[in-house]
Amino acid sequence: MSHADQSLRERILQTSRTLLYSQGHLALSMRSIAKEVGVSATSIYLYFDNKDHLLHTLIEESVEELSVFIEDKVLQATTVVDKFTENIRAYVEFALTNPEKYQIIYNVHPEAMSRYPKEKFRKARRCYELLVGFIEEGVAKGLMEVANPVIAAYSIWAQLHGVVSVVINQRLDNRIDRDLFVQESLDHIVQGFLVRSTV
Amino acid sequence: MSHADQSLRERILQTSRTLLYSQGHLALSMRSIAKEVGVSATSIYLYFDNKDHLLHTLIEESVEELSVFIEDKVLQATTVVDKFTENIRAYVEFALTNPEKYQIIYNVHPEAMSRYPKEKFRKARRCYELLVGFIEEGVAKGLMEVANPVIAAYSIWAQLHGVVSVVINQRLDNRIDRDLFVQESLDHIVQGFLVRSTV
DNA sequence: TAGAATGGGTTAACACTGTTAACTTAACGA
């Protein structure tokens, strides 16, 4: 019974994830995964072309999870502005409460990313299109002012990534409170797009 | 004459830099450096504790170069707002025109960073303190509105890093023009801090 | 001036890494 409950492929993915979370991505070698699964290292190659392919599959999973998380949070908001801010807030919340999963998406082998087809990021684009929609709606209703919603959404995403990276990678100055930093950064990013009526 | 002109230490650093720029950081191994320098791999250990130490020295150099570049650009500006925006613009300009050097700072072995003392980033903090100064001056003159200049400066830095990373790591959507994206992102980041008098 | 110590390098080796080729072994279809 080598394929007890899960298939070997699933067991490899699950073990990789666990190993990645617990030991960090430096400890993630084909042999370490195989040892944990209880199989030979080369067996992994029966299901994945190479390590990049394996990592990329993991990334896809994390992206999917992030998307679902954001979509769920956004559904609970009512107004456009709320959905917009909730989208942004949820992104950061996911990243900061699941730093390991977030790291998988952005920090694990950036060189592996460039080697793989961009089409695979369709899922990631899903919740990004969501944001574009909110901005377009906000602009239509005169609540936001932005030149190009598509670019704006990407810009927001990039800025959020920057804020999150700094926090996660612990590059933040000791003198600065983490939560305050995140809060003020988000405020600035969000407020920059809203028409100043409430202020 | 083993120490012909430069010391061996300097030749190792120079070669590492060149190798890093031309081949990417995946190709940077102790043996590849040594081979290029014309010396045995273990000789590197006479001048650097380990590979992390070597990389960290390279990072320090890039940080220094970035600082000097920004300081130089800022000196050419006159008004506070100009200095502020020029500081931001210069950061991005350096990153996009010297992606390899920028990558050294942020992308080369992030795990190596956490192992090294934060004090070494004093130099990086130099041009960061510069930005804090501009913000404080801007606030004092009623040109900018920000709650906490120190946090604001860090937030700007993080957001810029995000924008730059997305561009450099080619995670930008094909449909989006690179320069336009950078320009709009910068506009948004800068405008978010200025008091809306000119708009 | 002979001998010890030292600075600046060397080679050999260890324990890892991703990956490939060749082999085994069990199950299944004709």
Add this chain to the structure above:
DNA sequence: TCGTTAAGTTAACAGTGTTAACCCATTCTA
């Protein structure tokens, strides 16, 4: 029962960072 296929194995290659032991010329000292 034979041939084929699927799913796994072991052995090996070339590369990695790093350490230990050694060599050798220069310099300091008795």
